[in-house]
Amino acid sequence: MNQGEKMFRVAIVGRPNVGKSSLFNRLIGKRKAIVEDIPGVTRDRIVSTTDWRGVKFEVVDTGGYITSDEDKFAPYIRKQVEKEIQDADLLVFVVDGKQGITPLDKEIAAMLHKTEKPVIVAVNKIDDPEKEKLAYEFYELGFDEVVPISTIQKLGLAELLDKIVEHIPDYEKEIEYEEEEEDKDYIKVAIVGKPNAGKSSLLNAILGEERVLVSDIPGTTRDTVDTLFEKDGQKFLFLDTAGIRKKSKVEYGVEFYSVGRSIEAIEKADVVVLVIDASQGATEQDQKIAGLIQRRYKPAVIVINKIDMLKEKELEKVINQVKEKLYFLNYAPIVLTSAAKKIGIDELLEKIVYVYNQAWKRVGTGQLNRAIKQIMSLRQPPSYQGKPLKIYYATQLEGKPPAFLLFVNKAEGFKENYVKFLENNLRKLLGLENAPIKLIFRGKDEEKD
Structure with a gap:
C-alpha cells in the first residue's frame, strides 16, 4: 500500500453488550478494547490495524448504539457511531444470538440499510455448532451475509475474516483474475473433512481408477496444486485443501485452522465432498465443516470412508449416526467408500455429477407456484x-x-420451522431432492399496517 493511500476500514457496530469489543480484540489479536459484561463500557472509537491472508485493513470498535437518551453519553456515542459508519468501507453488525432479534437491532438495521454499504451480520454467542440454527432468524434483518460466531469459544472467526477480505478491492481483483483463467467445462470439487478421515487416499483412489490424469496444474492459490481429472468425457477439477490458510498474527489454535483451511476450497467449489471416518462417525469437527457447506448452499456428497473396517451392523449404526448429526445437510446423498480397496469410487463420481446438475436445474414458474399451493394445503x-x-x-x-x-x-x-418444511417439500415436488435450495421472502404490504 502506498504512503497516504487510504486503508480499507471495517467498523464493528451494534447495540450495547453484544460482544463488539470482544470481537475487536479477537480480530486484532490483542486485548486493546476493554471488555466488561455491562452495557456502555466502550464510549469512544478504538482503531487498530490487522491482516488476514496477507491483506491488511483497519478495524474500528464503536460504542454501543442506543436511540434513547437514558445514558448521558448516548447522544455523544450516537454521533461518533454515525460518523464511523459514514467513514467505514464495510460494517460488521454484531448481534446477540442467544437473545434473538430485538427492537433496537431492527432500528440499527434500518439505519445501516440507508447507508447502502456492505454489511456482514455477526451473530455472537453461538457457542455450540448445534445452536447455529439460532442465527438463521437474523436473515430477517435483510442482509445477505450472516455469520454465526462465538468470541469466547473462538468459533466462526475465520469465516467472518474471509467474508471481510472478500469485500476488499485488491482481494476481489485477485479473485476475478483467477476466475477468468479457469476453464468452465469441468466440475470443481472440494474434498474436505477433518485430518486423517482419508481425504488424500480417497483422491488417490479416484485418480488411480482409470489412470487418465490430464495434468497437474497450479491452483488459483499459490500454496496449493489442483488436479484435473477426466472420466467418461466428464472433467473434474479437484481442489487441494492443503496449506490454504496462511498463518495470521491472530492465534486461533490448531483446530480453528483445520476448519479455516477448508473454507476457501468450499467457497470455490461447485460440489463439496465431506469425508467422514467410518470408525469415528460424524464428530463435532465434521459438524462444523458441514455447517460451512450448508450456510453457503453448496451441493454436497457425504462420504463415509473406511467401510472395510466395520461389520455390516456397525456400519448401519454409523450411517444412522451421520444422518442424525448432519441433519441440516439432509439434501446431500451418502456414499459408502473404501479408498484402500477402491470401493464406491464410481458411485461417488456419479453422485458428484448428479448433484451438480441438480444445482443448475430450472423450474417453471407455474410448476413452482402449484407446488407451493400444494404444500400450503398440507400445512398452513x-x-x-x-x-x-x-x-x-x-x-x-x-x-x-x-x-x-x-x-x-x-x-x-416465516420462522425456521415452517421455512424448513417448505424447503423439504419443494425438493420432493420439484425433483430437487439432492440440491440445496434457498428461499428468500419479500413482504408486500408491511406499509399498510
Missing part, C-alpha cells in the same frame, strides 16, 4: 401478530443453487 403457516401468513407468488432467481423469491404479506413471520 402459523399466524403472525394475529394475522394469517400468505404466500402470493414465487419465482426462481438466476444462478445456482436454486433460489426462489417468495412474495408474502409478512416476511418476518
Whole structure:
C-alpha cells in the first residue's frame, strides 16, 4: 500500500453488550478494547490495524448504539457511531444470538440499510455448532451475509475474516483474475473433512481408477496444486485443501485452522465432498465443516470412508449416526467408500455429477407456484401478530443453487420451522431432492399496517 493511500476500514457496530469489543480484540489479536459484561463500557472509537491472508485493513470498535437518551453519553456515542459508519468501507453488525432479534437491532438495521454499504451480520454467542440454527432468524434483518460466531469459544472467526477480505478491492481483483483463467467445462470439487478421515487416499483412489490424469496444474492459490481429472468425457477439477490458510498474527489454535483451511476450497467449489471416518462417525469437527457447506448452499456428497473396517451392523449404526448429526445437510446423498480397496469410487463420481446438475436445474414458474399451493394445503403457516401468513407468488432467481423469491404479506413471520418444511417439500415436488435450495421472502404490504 502506498504512503497516504487510504486503508480499507471495517467498523464493528451494534447495540450495547453484544460482544463488539470482544470481537475487536479477537480480530486484532490483542486485548486493546476493554471488555466488561455491562452495557456502555466502550464510549469512544478504538482503531487498530490487522491482516488476514496477507491483506491488511483497519478495524474500528464503536460504542454501543442506543436511540434513547437514558445514558448521558448516548447522544455523544450516537454521533461518533454515525460518523464511523459514514467513514467505514464495510460494517460488521454484531448481534446477540442467544437473545434473538430485538427492537433496537431492527432500528440499527434500518439505519445501516440507508447507508447502502456492505454489511456482514455477526451473530455472537453461538457457542455450540448445534445452536447455529439460532442465527438463521437474523436473515430477517435483510442482509445477505450472516455469520454465526462465538468470541469466547473462538468459533466462526475465520469465516467472518474471509467474508471481510472478500469485500476488499485488491482481494476481489485477485479473485476475478483467477476466475477468468479457469476453464468452465469441468466440475470443481472440494474434498474436505477433518485430518486423517482419508481425504488424500480417497483422491488417490479416484485418480488411480482409470489412470487418465490430464495434468497437474497450479491452483488459483499459490500454496496449493489442483488436479484435473477426466472420466467418461466428464472433467473434474479437484481442489487441494492443503496449506490454504496462511498463518495470521491472530492465534486461533490448531483446530480453528483445520476448519479455516477448508473454507476457501468450499467457497470455490461447485460440489463439496465431506469425508467422514467410518470408525469415528460424524464428530463435532465434521459438524462444523458441514455447517460451512450448508450456510453457503453448496451441493454436497457425504462420504463415509473406511467401510472395510466395520461389520455390516456397525456400519448401519454409523450411517444412522451421520444422518442424525448432519441433519441440516439432509439434501446431500451418502456414499459408502473404501479408498484402500477402491470401493464406491464410481458411485461417488456419479453422485458428484448428479448433484451438480441438480444445482443448475430450472423450474417453471407455474410448476413452482402449484407446488407451493400444494404444500400450503398440507400445512398452513402459523399466524403472525394475529394475522394469517400468505404466500402470493414465487419465482426462481438466476444462478445456482436454486433460489426462489417468495412474495408474502409478512416476511418476518416465516420462522425456521415452517421455512424448513417448505424447503423439504419443494425438493420432493420439484425433483430437487439432492440440491440445496434457498428461499428468500419479500413482504408486500408491511406499509399498510
